[in-house]
Amino acid sequence: MSTLDTRELGTLQRWQRYIHGHHWRSSAEEFDAVKFGFWLFLSTEVLLFGGIFCAYFIFRSLYPAAYAEGSQALDWRWGGLNTVILLISSYTMAASIYCVQKGLFSRAKLNLVITLLCGLLFLAIKILFEYTPKWSGYFFVLDPALSHHAATVVEGKTALFGLFQYVEGYGGKRPGSLFDHPFAQNADIPMWWSVYYCGTAIHALHVIIGMVLIFRVLLRVNKGYYGPTHYTMVEIVGLYWHLVDLIWIFLFPLLYLIH
């Protein structure tokens, strides 16, 4: 659908009626300034995660054996899948910006929905297949890894209406003083789990924030707030989502691929 089609409807869409802030000389200046301002905010997010990376750097240098053992306990296949999911969602986010720039609104909404679904899938994998088994020992019943633990499955011990199945001796991989896993080899493994949980949890929080923002953009695209001449917010939310992806691009090899 081109701009011409929407005009033929008789009323101007909100994005066609948009007037920039009165303290700017033009919409283009406002767009540039908003983008620059958001890059400044992104730099604060980078430095926020920088603290996590610093803790990781220090503790990996101090306890290399513990970190290698801890990384073995993570399944790189789930991590890799999550990486692919986020990369695809970054693509669909950028594609949705393109669609809004070209006035292809239904395609834009489709791309935004796919982005949201990817985010949801990321969180689902993280919580269902990674956090829950490690923390508590309860595996999601559809987890392919469950079949490898047939010997230690405790029959009948389930949770949440049978959705989760308990496996003996698997759980307890928790940060710091909450640690309770009986089969750890290295005395400093709790420090590994601390950095793992802090880093991925703060990242997951940002995924949730990003999804809320994308959802709001989706609603507004639906109501015609954004279009070829005004798509600032779509671009900005896109930048935030790409940052979330960027952080994961670094977290994934650092956490999952140490040997």
Next chain:
Amino acid sequence: MAHSPANSAAFNELDPHGFEGHGQHAAHVIIGPFTLRLVLAALLFFTVLTVGLAQLEVGIQNYFHIVLPWWVNVVVAMSIATVKALLVMAYFMQLRYDNPINTILMLFTMGALALFLFFTGLDLLSRDVIEPQKAGAIVAGGTGKQVVGTGDKPLVVAARERFMQKLLDKHNGNVAAAEAEFEMIKADVSPHHHGHGHDGGHALPDANRTFPRFGTSGALSADDPHHAPASTGH
């Protein structure tokens, strides 16, 4: 005649407020689907590459028994991650087509991060250096204190003992049965190691040995019964 400013921004004398035209700004960049898909393909390729190289490193260790230096893993993985990050920033985030100030800002941010990591590392990773002039008063040692409630044992030892106790209770005190079940569960839930070259089955290291700890020898206190150890050697 007014004094002209040292370095004025160019403005049109006939239209100083800039009502005509749009001033200086980046043109609205539209990155097409072909570029986006190409970048996605590259990103997916690099993801596969980094995972593949990590698996290769494991393979080399297991089948050729060559243990690569620890930094190889880090350098390779971080280089690929950096390439991926640059692709995302340049094309998905449009830094390549944007006002250069955004790129400069990111460079400054990375610089600040690098300073943070470098100087913190400079301190925390040089802790085990004992200056010769202090060697007499400082000895390697430590308090040996652990988490409250574990009876001063490392957490992993405390967790293991709790689990053993649970199994003993389940088997009504039969130690052999409990240990057998312990080994069975351990084999089931532990990640499959294929006999990697480090940390196989020796005594559990305690925190004192993995993290350099220092205390004073008591030589600083005049009425301390301990005498100062030999001044050399650390």
Next chain:
Amino acid sequence: MAATHDHAHHHGSYLEPKGGFWTTVVDWATTVDHKKIGVMYLVAILFMFFLGGVAALALRLELFEPVRTVVDATTGASKITGQMFGNPDAGGIGAGNNLYNRIFTLHGAIMVFMVIVPSIPASLGNFLLPIMLGAKDVAFPRLNLLSWYVYVVGSLFAVAAIILGGVDTGWTFYTPYSTTTDADYWRVTLMVLGAFTLGFSSILTGINFVVTVHKLRAPGMGWFDMPLFAWALYAAAIIQVLATPVIGITLLLLMFERIFRVGIFDPALGGDPVLFQHFFWFYSHPVVYVMILPGMGIISDVLAVQSHKKIFGYRAIAFSSLGIAGVSFIVWGHHMFASMSELASMVFSALTFLVAIPTAIKVFNWISSLYKGSIALNAPMVYTLIFLFTFSIGGLTGLPLATLSTDLHLHDTYFVVAHFHYVMMGGTIMAFMAGLHHWWPKMFGRMYNEPLAILGALVVFIGFNVTFFSQFFLGARGMPRRYASYVDEFQLLHQISTVGSFILLVGFLIHLFVFLASFATGRKAPANPWGGLTLEWLADSPPEEHNFPHEPIVTHGPYDFESVVPHHWDPSDYPIPEEHRAVASH
């Protein structure tokens, strides 16, 4: 599509109420006007300054006697406060120190996070930056309002922590004490959450200022035509953006450590408490430059205007602001000489000396600017001169602290306390007072009582030096900081210091009276009472809603006093040299 014009006639001032009482309240509560936000910040900051100051007076009162008296009193007001802070009988060794520790934590946290960091940028900066640049508002006016509300919420968290009994960790929240103390209460977590939230407010202000300086300068105003106050705010804003998120993650990890015991700062779990110090000071050192840089910017501007002379070395001062901002990121370890490895300590000590260079450039340039100037000795100028004296002492006493060998003796003594009060109070607060008096006519449209203001300044100067100069001696002789009781030998110096603190109180009360009186009886201020050349003196006093009736165009530099007649000034009583006589200013 052409942008809309303002009408070419003057609108009413921004202070004019738009309707009845409640309409005005709602108008101020929902305003995106940077001037109103600046005024709201000003009121909050002055209130918090008063609160933190009362805490300081309580501390000084306690330190009048070598043994604990005030905090241990079992009768009267102290007993009530003792019970409020959680000790049932307000007596005993632990209880008294506990109360004292909570009071100095309160003083530090309020002063650092709620007063000095936002003091100049959020109040004077918000009000003046757009006007100085010839803009109608900051880059993101709604973000500005958000930063105000985030400041309010953060302050409320901190106040809640205080009301619930207070925190005794010191404003630096050092681990392992902050992660293990007070385990049954939420007070430490609340205070930390408050500081975390205030950090966000700081970040939003910083982002706003950076974009405003880049994008909203008037036509004709290049980077080197900006007032030096704008340069200073810009450099401080860059620090705010880059450094504040690190305190964010620090405090977040501290809260995780308290709530979930993750162990990153706990040696028993393999963590490191000194790692917390690195994380903490990576922000907290650059933030002291956020505190001082805008103050230095004010001094540059006030000095130039009040001595009617072009500032000496404009570019040197501008670049030194950026230089200080840059160097501030590589020196944080000098707060940790007693806890770091020798190698790191040596490196940080050497780097810390670097920061003296751009600072000294500024001080020399200011003094050179005064030379042969036509100096008006009014309250802003008196405060500027006070600043030059007290800030120099503060800076010079930083040198024995930067020197590793002497710092090991002076660390955690009163020498450090005196040093940072000389730079933070003798620096930032004195500059803040200079700026407040200098721009008071512009902000509120009223002149203040000059003789009384100068009296206030002199009383503050005397009180300040009596209070803090004696503390250098205390520290050099070994008096540790944060102690409620001390050996008898230190008593005389402590008593001198306490007397000085009450003289300070009198000085600030005089100022409070002068400011309140200006609203009641101050004469109406002209647009340009001092004869300044920067754009804010073009605007009305107080400015109208959108600052200017039409966008100004800049055709001269900010300090070209020898060649340009200031707007609204009578050329006949303005001393321009013959060869530079100008006909019109713009």
